[in-house]
Amino acid sequence: MLRNLNPEQLAAVTLPAVPALILAGAGSGKTRVLTTRIAWLLQTGQVGPGGVLAVTFTNKAAKEMLTRLSSMLPVAVRGMWIGTFHGLCNRFLRAHWKLAGLAQGFQILDSSDQLSAVKRVIKGMNLDEERFVPKQVTWFIAGRKEEGERPKDVDVRDEQTRKLVEIYQTYQDQCEREGVVDFGELMLRTYELLRDNDPLREHYRRRFSHVLVDEFQDTNKLQYAWLKMFAPPGGVGQSVIAVGDDDQSIYAFRGARVGNMADFEREYRVPAVIKLEQNYRSYGHILDAANGLISRNTHRLGKVLRTDAGAGEPVRVFESTSDYAEAQWLLEEAQALHRAGTPRSEIALLYRSNAQSRVLESALFNAGLPYRVYGGLRFFERAEVKHALAYMRLLENPHDDTSFLRVVNFPARGIGARSIELLQDAARTSGRSLAQSVGAVPGKAGANLQAFVALVDGLRAATQGLTLRLIIEQVLAKTGLVDFYKTDKEGQDRIENLEELVNAAESFVTQEGFGKDAVGLPVDEHGPDATAAAAPDADTGEIMSPLAAFLTHASLEAGDNQAKTGQDAIQLMTVHSAKGLEFDAVFITGIEEGLFPHEQSLSDADGVEEERRLMYVAITRARKRLYLSFSQTRMLHGQTRYNVKSRFFDEIPADTLKWITPRQQAFGSGYAREYQQAWQRGSGLGGIVGAGRVDAPAFAQPAAPAFVAAAAGQAAGFRVGQTVFHTKFGEGVISTLEGRGADARAQVTFGRHGSKWLALAIAKLTPVD
DNA sequence: AGCACGCTATTTTTT
DNA sequence: ATAGCGTGCT
Numbered sequence A: 001m002l003r004n005l006n007p008e009q010l011a012a013v014t015l016p017a018v019p020a021l022i023l024a025g026a027g028s029g030k031t032r033v034l035t036t037r038i039a040w041l042l043q044t045g046q047v048g049p050g051g052v053l054a055v056t057f058t059n060k061a062a063k064e065m066l067t068r069l070s071s072m073l074p075v076a077v078r079g080m081w082i083g084t085f086h087g088l089c090n091r092f093l094r095a096h097w098k099l100a101g102l103a104q105g106f107q108i109l110d111s112s113d114q115l116s117a118v119k120r121v122i123k124g125m126n127l128d129e130e131r132f133v134p135k136q137v138t139w140f141i142a143g144r145k146e147e148g149e150r151p152k153d154v155d156v157r158d159e160q161t162r163k164l165v166e167i168y169q170t171y172q173d174q175c176e177r178e179g180v181v182d183f184g185e186l187m188l189r190t191y192e193l194l195r196d197n198d199p200l201r202e203h204y205r206r207r208f209s210h211v212l213v214d215e216f217q218d219t220n221k222l223q224y225a226w227l228k229m230f231a232p233p234g235g236v237g238q239s240v241i242a243v244g245d246d247d248q249s250i251y252a253f254r255g256a257r258v259g260n261m262a263d264f265e266r267e268y269r270v271p272a273v274i275k276l277e278q279n280y281r282s283y284g285h286i287l288d289a290a291n292g293l294i295s296r297n298t299h300r301l302g303k304v305l306r307t308d309a310g311a312g313e314p315v316r317v318f319e320s321t322s323d324y325a326e327a328q329w330l331l332e333e334a335q336a337l338h339r340a341g342t343p344r345s346e347i348a349l350l351y352r353s354n355a356q357s358r359v360l361e362s363a364l365f366n367a368g369l370p371y372r373v374y375g376g377l378r379f380f381e382r383a384e385v386k387h388a389l390a391y392m393r394l395l396e397n398p399h400d401d402t403s404f405l406r407v408v409n410f411p412a413r414g415i416g417a418r419s420i421e422l423l424q425d426a427a428r429t430s431g432r433s434l435a436q437s438v439g440a441v442p443g444k445a446g447a448n449l450q451a452f453v454a455l456v457d458g459l460r461a462a463t464q465g466l467t468l469r470l471i472i473e474q475v476l477a478k479t480g481l482v483d484f485y486k487t488d489k490e491g492q493d494r495i496e497n498l499e500e501l502v503n504a505a506e507s508f509v510t511q512e513g514f515g516k517d518a519v520g521l522p523v524d525e526h527g528p529d530a531t532a533a534a535a536p537d538a539d540t541g542e543i544m545s546p547l548a549a550f551l552t553h554a555s556l557e558a559g560d561n562q563a564k565t566g567q568d569a570i571q572l573m574t575v576h577s578a579k580g581l582e583f584d585a586v587f588i589t590g591i592e593e594g595l596f597p598h599e600q601s602l603s604d605a606d607g608v609e610e611e612r613r614l615m616y617v618a619i620t621r622a623r624k625r626l627y628l629s630f631s632q633t634r635m636l637h638g639q640t641r642y643n644v645k646s647r648f649f650d651e652i653p654a655d656t657l658k659w660i661t662p663r664q665q666a667f668g669s670g671y672a673r674e675y676q677q678a679w680q681r682g683s684g685l686g687g688i689v690g691a692g693r694v695d696a697p698a699f700a701q702p703a704a705p706a707f708v709a710a711a712a713g714q715a716a717g718f719r720v721g722q723t724v725f726h727t728k729f730g731e732g733v734i735s736t737l738e739g740r741g742a743d744a745r746a747q748v749t750f751g752r753h754g755s756k757w758l759a760l761a762i763a764k765l766t767p768v769d
Numbered sequence B: 001a002g003c004a005c006g007c008t009a010t011t012t013t014t015t
Numbered sequence C: 001a002t003a004g005c006g007t008g009c010t
Helices: A007-013 A032-043 A059-074 A085-095 A111-124 A134-146 A159-178 A182-194 A196-208 A223-230 A258-265 A284-294 A322-340 A355-366 A385-394 A403-405 A415-432 A432-441 A443-461 A468-478 A481-487 A491-508 A546-556 A606-618 A663-667 A671-682
Strands: A020-024 A051-056 A081-084 A105-108 A180-182 A208-211 A239-244 A274-276 A315-320 A347-351 A371-373 A569-572 A582-588 A623-629 A631-634 A639-642 A658-659 A725-727 A730-736 A745-750 A752-757 A766-767
Touching: A007 A051, A007 A274, A007 A481, A020 A159, A020 A258, A032 A051, A032 A208, A032 A239, A051 A059, A051 A085, A059 A081, A059 A180, A059 A658, A081 A085, A085 A182, A105 A111, A111 A159, A111 A180, A111 A403, A111 A415, A134 A180, A134 A223, A159 A180, A159 A403, A180 A182, A180 A606, A182 A196, A182 A223, A182 A468, A196 A274, A223 A258, A239 A258, A239 A631, A284 A315, A284 A606, A284 A623, A322 A355, A322 A582, A322 A623, A322 A631, A347 A355, A347 A415, A355 A371, A355 A432, A355 A569, A371 A415, A385 A403, A385 A443, A385 A468, A385 A491, A385 A546, A403 A432, A403 A481, A415 A432, A415 A443, A432 A443, A432 A468, A443 A468, A443 A766, A468 A481, A468 A491, A491 A546, A582 A606, A623 A730
Parallel strands: A020 A239, A020 A274, A051 A081, A051 A208, A105 A180, A208 A239, A315 A623, A315 A658, A347 A569, A347 A582, A371 A569, A582 A623
Antiparallel strands: A631 A639, A725 A730, A725 A766, A730 A745, A745 A752
8 A cells, every 4th residue: 555655655655743834836646635635544544534634625535536546445434524515514413413513404505595595585675785785795795704704794894795794694693594504604613513512612622633635735714614623723632734735725705725735834833844756747847837936926935846747849839819829820730639549538728718719619510520618507507407406405494485485487377576576575574485485466466376386395204205306307397397498499408407407317326425424414413422522413313304315415515517429529717616626737827927827817916826836737637739829819808918928938938939920920921010019009909909800800709600711621522411420519411512622611501500510621520322 | 476688707627 | 700798676
């Protein structure tokens, strides 16, 4: 188990029970160290499974840890507390819901649920949505909770804040009434209960002798305070290990405090920081570029990555005249890599902001190359899935007004905005839930409301004791959801997603660890024992219904962030979402002043330092090849911007870089001239100058004729009426053929996607026999 | 109740 | 450019 560890890794794995801070560089085998440490502790009998608490940020990281652990150890990982901050809080609060003052079987609001709950509060308080923008209010509330502040704790200095606090309080009351908690509440409740309940806190402190926190640089104030509840500085008989990389701290905007690392070192009196600087991922030039860049940051804990892998290829830099040309270039380069043997899935196109993906997507799309975009809606966030879940939540808890409002008139059943308003008024004055107040609405609408409640009540009765699968199938059929989408012209995909929901439930039920590690059912929580007579919950050990457990799972784990897998596809994502991933070849695009570093980060030095760390993260994703590109012009917000190359190019050691821009392209194009003129006018280098001429044809949207590149291509071999196969659209029939050679294009009618114009030189069309 | 038009915002995101 | 959202109209 300990073989093949380098000296630093070995030291980290076999640390004695002292507080430790492990500075784990990118690609230094961090996860391996964490899991090996736990395995080693267990195997040497220093701790039993029940004594381990390991926290991560993402479900993915938690899962990976569990998977690796169970492959290293024969024993089940059952008793260990390994999970995300929120997952573990959930587990804790399910066991101690009564002490925490929560409803039994409380449900969890995801951020969109939270947003609609906040909207409801603002409307109910008759406040102006212009002055109290729901999104910002939500952000305020989440922000306060992350700082550990209840409404009474907020520092009120102006009228606006006073009102915001009032909204916060009202929102809180509403959540209480409806038996729901948001993500911040999971953390804060857990923290408060441990803080205020001495026996309970002592119980958990005694129980967890080994506490490990992953990605410590991403923790916020509350999470650090939370950690101290489980394992305080100077705690006796406890080992606390924080693992992190200050150079990869890229989430300050959502409350992460890199400073927690330095604070941890000081407050826990960490005797020696262990640095994992041996990198097992990238070639030398790539690491040199990363090291050189990040050395420009101040206040670092200090770390230099090294490798035995050799220098490898230099980092290639490409300057283009337009975002369009940039896309075209990297597409060709990616094709070349692919032809040379790199799988497409090992090629990543990274960008600073999502808006940049469009131009890349269009280019890939028109060229017929398979690609996959990360980000966007996750499975459990899809509207139709949320609708189905809302019905299921109402089965569990009829007083969940958020869910009630979501589906009361979906599918439409003659309940309009006016009657809902009446209903809400009635509920507000009586302090009851919407479902309890339907009697207060007169007339036809009132009858419709009562019918809706009867529908849900009937479903609840009819699904009592059924398997999860049957419950969902009943919900989908009896609520009319499936019927609704059947008549909808775009409904086919949605029906498929609903079927997928049934599958998700099915695999959730059969999955190993259902309701226990995965969901956080209180299995081994007996609370404090006799020593803490005041603390134990009578309900401890109670089994959640599969339905409730599945709903929790759906909120806590929104599902895959990536589009459907299947074929070998080029990966597109923001630099943020690339964190933690690695690829053979990485293209970082749009490295321009104003974009990367982003203009909104330029106002303060901290902002630029975070952008630099972001660039550092991006660079260190690459194993073998790294490409950096920027463009003189870029279409953004409907206007052409004239950009200059990022300052980061001057901060990366020049001898790691190889500029590969063809001379005439960089300096000879019409664009470059225009750009220089703009520069001479002094009218906004790096800013908006005005709409420029586009030297390449405008992008074809997927439905419009495909752009024909001037590249050489083979158009022959197709005829009208022929059936062809396209990687993206599937099978189709050629209805028109136009042009010859490189300009040849075909109109193809696809079953699912309708009629498309495709450039034969670019699109991959294969004849079907 | 549903659609159309017009307004606005537009870094990064997990749970 | 454009997507998402709210208002107002039919």
